[in-house]
Amino acid sequence: MSELPVRRLAIDLSRGFARHWNGGDAFRTAFCNALSMSFPVGEQFFIDAVREGAKQLDNRPEHQALRETVRGFIGQEATHRHLHGLYNAHLHKQGLINHWGPRAARRLETGRRRMFSTSDKGYLHELAITAAYEHFTAIFGDLTLESADQPGDWFAQADEPLQTLWRWHAAEESEHKSVAFDLYVALGGNHAWRMRWFNYVLLQFTLDTLRQTLNNLWHDRTLYKPSTWLSGMRFLFGRHGLVRRAAAPLRAYRRPDFHPAQVGDPALAANWLRQNAERWTLVGAAAS
């Protein structure tokens, strides 16, 4: 993989956005807001895991190439973290409460104290967790871009600047989806632990997403509206819904010979970035 570019997104989040910014749809808005709430803690964890893993690389040419992509990965995730932090500050002003971020931080603290920092090669556990989350974000990213302006486009009527923010984030998640996985494999990570952490993360991520989405709807006073539940069922279980479309790429991760490049289409991210080139500028790869 060539060096990953780091971009600055030309959006202005200073003026905030509407309460139901995602096409006036309470459920889709609450769901996306929940994901955003997890990003600052989650993406910092990915950065730390990948940075720690990169320290274990040696001077082999393939390891050197990986070290280059790590620099870009860190730069991209740091930019996402920053923008979602600004986004989340507006959610706070709208009266939503981020329970997910602090809970994830506490869980991580416990994990580091009991396992990651005490076991031999603890960095491999953190990389396996990161690779699993990166698979989810890449799936969400690929599906977001695949359906752009098609039936099932989750952001079709989303207000700016959030439509651009989500699609740009989707493109970069798709672009850097192999980095944590490649590091894990290059450093000797095995399939059994990759699957253990994948199963754990799948369960945890699903529960965390649902809990925070329901909490957001509660504070939004839309939790008990039939239209919210109708939209939620359609978004999750409908013909173009998340569960149906994510099932095959999720299953693919279980194959022993799986690699992230086997799912999704890299042209989707490249096309979006090219067609929206006026919305971002290149800032180079951030120093790791």
Ligand SMILES: [Fe+2]
């Ligand atoms: Fe990200």
Ligand SMILES: [Fe+2]
């Ligand atoms: Fe990522």
